[in-house]
Amino acid sequence: MTEPLNGATGPAEARERFRAGLVRPTAGIADGYAQANLMIVPQDLAFDVLLFAQRNPKALPLLGVLEAGRVSGPALAGDVRTDAPQYVVYRDGVEVERPTDVAHVWRDDLVTFLIGCSFTFEAALVAEGIRMAHQDAGVNVPMYRTSRRCEPAGALRGPLVVSMRPIPADRVADAVRITSRYPAVHGAPVHVGDPAALGITDLSAPDFGDAVEVPEGCLPVFWACGVTPQAAIMESRPPLAISHAPGHMLITDLPDRMFQIP
Amino acid sequence: MTEPLNGATGPAEARERFRAGLVRPTAGIADGYAQANLMIVPQDLAFDVLLFAQRNPKALPLLGVLEAGRVSGPALAGDVRTDAPQYVVYRDGVEVERPTDVAHVWRDDLVTFLIGCSFTFEAALVAEGIRMAHQDAGVNVPMYRTSRRCEPAGALRGPLVVSMRPIPADRVADAVRITSRYPAVHGAPVHVGDPAALGITDLSAPDFGDAVEVPEGCLPVFWACGVTPQAAIMESRPPLAISHAPGHMLITDLPDRMFQIP
Numbered sequence: 305m306t307e308p309l310n311g312a313t314g315p316a317e318a319r320e321r322f323r324a325g326l327v328r329p330t331a332g333i334a335d336g337y338a339q340a341n342l343m344i345v346p347q348d349l350a351f352d353v354l355l356f357a358q359r360n361p362k363a364l365p366l367l368g369v370l371e372a373g374r375v376s377g378p379a380l381a382g383d384v385r386t387d388a389p390q391y392v393v394y395r396d397g398v399e400v401e402r403p404t405d406v407a408h409v410w411r412d413d414l415v416t417f418l419i420g421c422s423f424t425f426e427a428a429l430v431a432e433g434i435r436m437a438h439q440d441a442g443v444n445v446p447m448y449r450t451s452r453r454c455e456p457a458g459a460l461r462g463p464l465v466v467s468m469r470p471i472p473a474d475r476v477a478d479a480v481r482i483t484s485r486y487p488a489v490h491g492a493p494v495h496v497g498d499p500a501a502l503g504i505t506d507l508s509a510p511d512f513g514d515a516v517e518v519p520e521g522c523l524p525v526f527w528a529c530g531v532t533p534q535a536a537i538m539e540s541r542p543p544l545a546i547s548h549a550p551g552h553m554l555i556t557d558l559p560d561r562m563f564q565i566p
Numbered sequence: 567m568t569e570p571l572n573g574a575t576g577p578a579e580a581r582e583r584f585r586a587g588l589v590r591p592t593a594g595i596a597d598g599y600a601q602a603n604l605m606i607v608p609q610d611l612a613f614d615v616l617l618f619a620q621r622n623p624k625a626l627p628l629l630g631v632l633e634a635g636r637v638s639g640p641a642l643a644g645d646v647r648t649d650a651p652q653y654v655v656y657r658d659g660v661e662v663e664r665p666t667d668v669a670h671v672w673r674d675d676l677v678t679f680l681i682g683c684s685f686t687f688e689a690a691l692v693a694e695g696i697r698m699a700h701q702d703a704g705v706n707v708p709m710y711r712t713s714r715r716c717e718p719a720g721a722l723r724g725p726l727v728v729s730m731r732p733i734p735a736d737r738v739a740d741a742v743r744i745t746s747r748y749p750a751v752h753g754a755p756v757h758v759g760d761p762a763a764l765g766i767t768d769l770s771a772p773d774f775g776d777a778v779e780v781p782e783g784c785l786p787v788f789w790a791c792g793v794t795p796q797a798a799i800m801e802s803r804p805p806l807a808i809s810h811a812p813g814h815m816l817i818t819d820l821p822d823r824m825f826q827i828p
Contacts, residue, residue: 351613
């Protein structure tokens, strides 16, 4: 019988299971290792994506870039084509497929961006007693398109996407302090407490992921999210782009502690 | 009679004088405004330069990137083709020309990188009583190729280039503390006190800029230098690249204080 995946599962073992076809969100797997948002584009769009990341570092903190045709790198002993649980293939900005690997669409001119993920700081929040509502509910973190625009770069433009976590009012300052120490994985919140100011009209209807309740005494706290480049792909409509499916991240070999500053 | 340039000269006025043909190093001009190293390359090399910067952030801290054909931007009201005092044109990695403007080699596919410069933190060092030997001598800061290799990116590879400032032994800790607060302009030193460990055999023979003496009681302290991309161009030999002449920087409209962290 196959063991269930959990926090004790190592990165290589988790990737092997996903390579074999397992599909599930990756929150709570391979504790202590950074998970990455994926954005894979043809070489002629790669400069724009890299510049978009440089200009919007809170939403697109880069963990690594694999040059054209490369499928692994120092951050990742595995294979980016097969090792995330699920992918999204976009053509002209429209999702056309949600496969469990992308070997069939792979080309040697594809450049891969590994983008930091807030799952890294969630462990630090939980370790200091701040519970994650989506983890407790066993669902994906809720994510929202905002009315805030990213700084455009070349052909790429789009809204900032944020993830939301309900935080008890008396722990908001702690949540800010703790996540500030992880600038390479989105860092401090971009907003606290007022969804309308971000153009979010209904917290119960996230654009990606699953809704969670904001209990009495908690504030909704918003962090820049690595799904932002996917929203930019949808708006900018390049011929081809590949991402992970939201919440279904690529587990890297990079220890989370690498991304913590004092 | 034309006024001499000095610390009180504003960025726009200084650029106007350089545009008119004045050639001189820019240290000590337009106090409080960031000066930038320039690297200008054709679009097909731009991804490699941006990735090289992303992988070697201490040597290539980006202040801004102007997309193909753009000659000004938010960081810079002027014109990158004319407003540095002097440029170097490289063909196949070899310096072919050192003109005072590059309008004659400009093409609409050129992408400009503005890279942070240690002149920004020099003012902060001087303000805390740490004198700059090259400023006192009225010469350019000494710069050296090291035996330390940059992380390569695509076709780009090369050595780390460092600038050197003699610092009194009892102020080295202060110099580290002060420059650490400027991560976007090279930040803390990469090395203190041992030129041989960086492969520098003779401090009196810098590869760029001018020699300065290291007085008794001072240590040579080394910072990553924005001339690093020029050394990479020399080694990687792309068909065309344009930089500023070392020490002859582009003065931006960005206040130095923007680059200071608490």
